[in-house]
Amino acid sequence: MQNLTAHDLIDRLPYAKLTTQLPKLLQGETTSPQRHVHTVSNEGEPDATLLMMPAWSQGMGGVKVVNVTPGNARRHLPAVTASYLLFDAVTGEHMALLDGGELTARRTAAVAAIAADRLGIDGAKHLLLVGSGRIASELAFAYRAVRGIETVQVFSPTLANAEKLVAALKAGGFQAEVCADLVAGVAKADIIACATLSTEPLIKGEWLRNGQHVALIGGYLKDMREADDAAMTRAEIWVDTFAALSEAGDLTQPIAGGLLHHEMIRGTLQTLCAGEAVADRESRITLFKSVGDAAQDLAAASLAVG
Numbered sequence: 001m002q003n004l005t006a007h008d009l010i011d012r013l014p015y016a017k018l019t020t021q022l023p024k025l026l027q028g029e030t031t032s033p034q035r036h037v038h039t040v041s042n043e044g045e046p047d048a049t050l051l052m053m054p055a056w057s058q059g060m061g062g063v064k065v066v067n068v069t070p071g072n073a074r075r076h077l078p079a080v081t082a083s084y085l086l087f088d089a090v091t092g093e094h095m096a097l098l099d100g101g102e103l104t105a106r107r108t109a110a111v112a113a114i115a116a117d118r119l120g121i122d123g124a125k126h127l128l129l130v131g132s133g134r135i136a137s138e139l140a141f142a143y144r145a146v147r148g149i150e151t152v153q154v155f156s157p158t159l160a161n162a163e164k165l166v167a168a169l170k171a172g173g174f175q176a177e178v179c180a181d182l183v184a185g186v187a188k189a190d191i192i193a194c195a196t197l198s199t200e201p202l203i204k205g206e207w208l209r210n211g212q213h214v215a216l217i218g219g220y221l222k223d224m225r226e227a228d229d230a231a232m233t234r235a236e237i238w239v240d241t242f243a244a245l246s247e248a249g250d251l252t253q254p255i256a257g258g259l260l261h262h263e264m265i266r267g268t269l270q271t272l273c274a275g276e277a278v279a280d281r282e283s284r285i286t287l288f289k290s291v292g293d294a295a296q297d298l299a300a301a302s303l304a305v306g
Helices: 006-012 015-026 070-075 100-119 136-144 159-171 182-188 229-234 249-256 269-273 294-305
Strands: 002-004 036-040 048-057 060-068 080-088 094-099 126-130 151-155 175-178 191-194 213-216 236-239 265-268 286-289
Touching: 002 006, 002 294, 006 094, 006 100, 006 294, 015 100, 015 136, 015 269, 015 294, 048 294, 060 100, 060 294, 080 100, 080 294, 094 100, 094 294, 100 136, 100 213, 100 269, 100 286, 100 294, 126 136, 126 182, 136 159, 136 191, 151 159, 151 182, 159 175, 229 249, 236 269, 265 269
Parallel strands: 002 094, 126 151, 126 191, 151 175, 191 213, 213 286, 236 265, 236 286
Antiparallel strands: 036 048, 048 060, 060 080, 080 094
């Protein structure tokens, strides 16, 4: 059985490869039951989450085990720890064990970039990152695979983390700076990408303008919010999977309040991968809400192994 480390996945899954090959794989038929989500309570800190995400298709399957631990921030440890087991769907033979954190980060960022390629303006150059964690650190590089991103602003409540990410982005060839004023940062951005565990809305609809693309990547539970109701009602919304409508607070809360309806969701990642695109993007606000899907993990893992 292969054992693929984070470094192996970086080598095998560059964003140019992911953004061009994942769309083909994600159009295929994959069985991906709704993830198992369990709360892990620890006294004196925020609840952690255990997720198990299985998927299988013709000939191949896999399962990811993920621990999301918000309390790790004060321990200076990653909030997400994960492993992915790839198996032969016919024989059940275990084929490979992959670093789940790297796999998750790269497929999440690639999926966001695939959506932006279909929904964002062609000339997008200015990116605003809201968040400075593991997923946020990948996003600029993924977006650069589909758009000519030149400048990146990083907004984070923890200044030291924002400065660290800015330094990494500069080393990666971007013009990068810390965003001290979120309103001004939103005004400048062509693409606004949020990758946080926030339970309070960060992006307000009144700040947005036509031609902008918003990606909400971090919130995956009903009590998490990255954008307010005004943002959700002003934008044309796509989701990575319809499971987001029952899982993510950015959608469940405005739906519960009668502000959004299922019929208002324009489509899914699969429809975008099949070629759907938005005309007159300059005159619209587009929004992609991602909660992650086991089919994405399986597709990326199969690329890494194959």
